[in-house]
Amino acid sequence: MSERRKITLPAGKPASTDADPRRKPLRPNAPVKRNRVRTAEDSAPRPERAPQPERGTPGDATRARQDARAVPTPRQAPEDGRVRLSKLMSEQGLSSRREADDWIEQGWVSVDGEVVTELGTRVWPHQQITIDPMAHAQQAQRVTILLHKPIGYVSGQAEDGYEPAVVLVRPENRWEGDTAPWQFTRGHLNKLAPAGRLDIDSTGLLVLTQDGRIARHLIGEDALVEKEYLVRVQSMAQPEAENVSAVVPEEAMEQLRYGLWLDGKPLKPAKVSWQNEQQLRFVLREGKKRQIRRMCELVGLKVVGLKRVRMGQVVLGKLPQGQWRYLRPDERF
Structure with a gap:
């Protein structure tokens, strides 16, 4: 038998059980992996995981928060049956909505005896609305003009180089057969708007008015005028x-x-x-x-x-093309 040689290890190094000298020694207190015995549960098929929502980048979340702040939350109207005072006045034929807002700001509108001056005020439909005589006096001063529109003029605002028909409302274009008692003033052109369109290629009766009640009667959502x-x-x-x-x-x-x-x-x-x-x-x-x-x-x-x-009941009649006249006090659409 060959004699065995005694190997002396350097002090402080534990003996390795691995024949490969390149293997690193275990760290102190490191967990030791042990082979686990497989059971029947391990062989059973695993349930499928629900798909996870796709994750966006951090920038997506930031943009979403910015968008949420940028879009204002709509103001919810009360569900108790109250309506805007200006809307109720328009529905009752007291004025147009624009006139109603103007009168409210002027302090000419009362609800159940109390003056209302705040725009957007909501009231009950059965409440009593009273209008100051000053408002009716102002309303009576507003004029309505009947114009025989020629071809080549637009009904409303100027567009594509074409002039609006209101430029024809000048003293020299007033029909000599007009029997209305009013003298033309520049104030009659203030807020004078068409009540209904007439194409640029069309002629005939065009109504221009300062009175919101007449405009609503002719072109409102529930208008039935022929x-x-x-x-x-x-x-x-x-x-x-x-x-x-x-x-x-x-x-x-x-x-x-x-x-x-x-x-x-x-x-x-x-x-x-x-x-x-x-x-x-x-x-x-x-x-x-x-x-x-x-x-x-x-x-x-x-x-x-x-x-x-x-x-309605107002006809073009003998009004010459390009000329205008006032709606008479005795005329109704």
Whole structure:
């Protein structure tokens, strides 16, 4: 037998059980890994985890907080049945909303005997509203002007280089047949606004008013005032036809009277009849943008001339084109 050699380890180093001298010794107090015996539970399939929402970057959260601060929280109206005082005054026909706000600020409106001066005040519908005579006196001084608008003028604000029709309201353009008792002043142009549009390519009666009650009566959401038009048309299928009424089927006329849709909504019933071989008479109770022209296109007709001759009980009459007159005290729409 060969003799065994005695190996002396350096002091302070524990003996290693691994034959590989490169293996690092265990750290003091380090946990020792032990082989675990597998059980039946380990072999069972693990339940699927619910998908976690995608996480954004820290910048996303910051932007979300900034957006939340930027969007104001809408002020909730009380659910007890109260309404804005100005809205109630408009619904009762006492004034327009703009007039109501002006009168409230002036201290001319009382509710159940108490003066209200704060805009946005809400009241009960059954409460008694009283208007100071000063407000009625101011309202009576407001004028309404009837203008025979020519082609080439827009009804409202100037646009695309075209002038508004109100520029025609000048002393030299006042109709000599006007019997209204008022003398024209520059104050009559203050806040004078059109009550209803008339296309740039259309002529006829245009109402300009300072009175919010008249504007609401003519063009409000619940307005039922009739507007009458004379419309010269041409058949798209037979543009050379002189007797247009002879080539338009009765079905098309029925559609014009009722059954057409514009802007995704059905139109209200209209009165449509032939005035002569080339001219239709329309009576409407609504006024969508370019409504008559669009209605005619839907049934194969092209409008070549359009003139408004009546609004309610007020007619254009003999008023010359480009001239104007005052609405008389005895006239009502």
